[in-house]
Amino acid sequence: MKQGLLFVVSGPSGAGKTSLLERLFAQDDNLRFSVSMTTRPPRPEEREGRDYFFVTPEVFAQARREGQLLEWAEVHGYFYGTPQAEVEKLQREGWDVVLDIDVQGAHQVRERAEDAIFIFISPPSLEVLGERLRARGTEKETDLARRLADAEWEMGFREEFDYEVVNDSLEVAADQLRAIVVAERCRIRRNPTNQ
């Protein structure tokens, strides 16, 4: 069984990463998300080991200390992390694994998983991102200004990635994301025993 690849998909929030990943997974049956570890309590519909591994802050801290996490972050007081063993288990089973994480998480993965493929999803411009967020009408102007400032900061990580998909047309961007996955499967350095 050929070892699977690891794709890290990241970018400023609001760039449309989630929609693009939904489309990608709908078209490709060799991809898997890795299950994260979190200290957040489960929601009613969430199941242990499927949606998350729900752990105590002590267990999380230990996993972190022992270097078991490919990346981790604190969001609104809860910890979230990607257990490296989970990712590698899926890869050994032949799945190509996708991590849907923020730019700081991607930065952490880069230091631990050299073979990973880093894909940056970006908005056509910060102006367009602002218009899109405004069009949703769900955010106050102050929140919106903060999100745009965050996005600008996040755009600064772009150069750390291997590929950029500019989400202007969803159709075109989804095609590009899929093309990157297909092309990386054809890379020779990853198939040394193919013949």
Added chain:
Amino acid sequence: MKQGLLFVVSGPSGAGKTSLLERLFAQDDNLRFSVSMTTRPPRPEEREGRDYFFVTPEVFAQARREGQLLEWAEVHGYFYGTPQAEVEKLQREGWDVVLDIDVQGAHQVRERAEDAIFIFISPPSLEVLGERLRARGTEKETDLARRLADAEWEMGFREEFDYEVVNDSLEVAADQLRAIVVAERCRIRRNPTNQ
């Protein structure tokens, strides 16, 4: 105008490179073949500067000596070569250029054009290649044995390439070739000023 990419497509003869490139060009209007230089006399339907640059052996030899050729080869007593200036002109105009050349030509390009993307088109196996050639019924068994021996030797160049497209199903292989082109256009190192 963004500088175009250079794709070098090669592989054993009989692997189906020509059919795959036809499909690729039919789906993509930003690709151009580079016009080669040759000492072979033009056929009635061929036009100077469109099909080839037809030159004398002396002009060809001078171009070679002066390092003007990205790669060159002698086939049945005639010389064929790729003028580097032609490739670069197309790239400056924003075209992504495709070179359809043999593995030795690809090897030469590798030494002169570091940024080029090397794609190896291979048959599923030498056995399948043999069956395909035999099914055509156009070759004598001795010619067939020679072609298979050539193919085996050509397969030895595989590791010099960035990507491999195994032409098992033409449909799947054409999709992979197109994906490589689309993905390479998304590579960040090639778009330093994209934002």
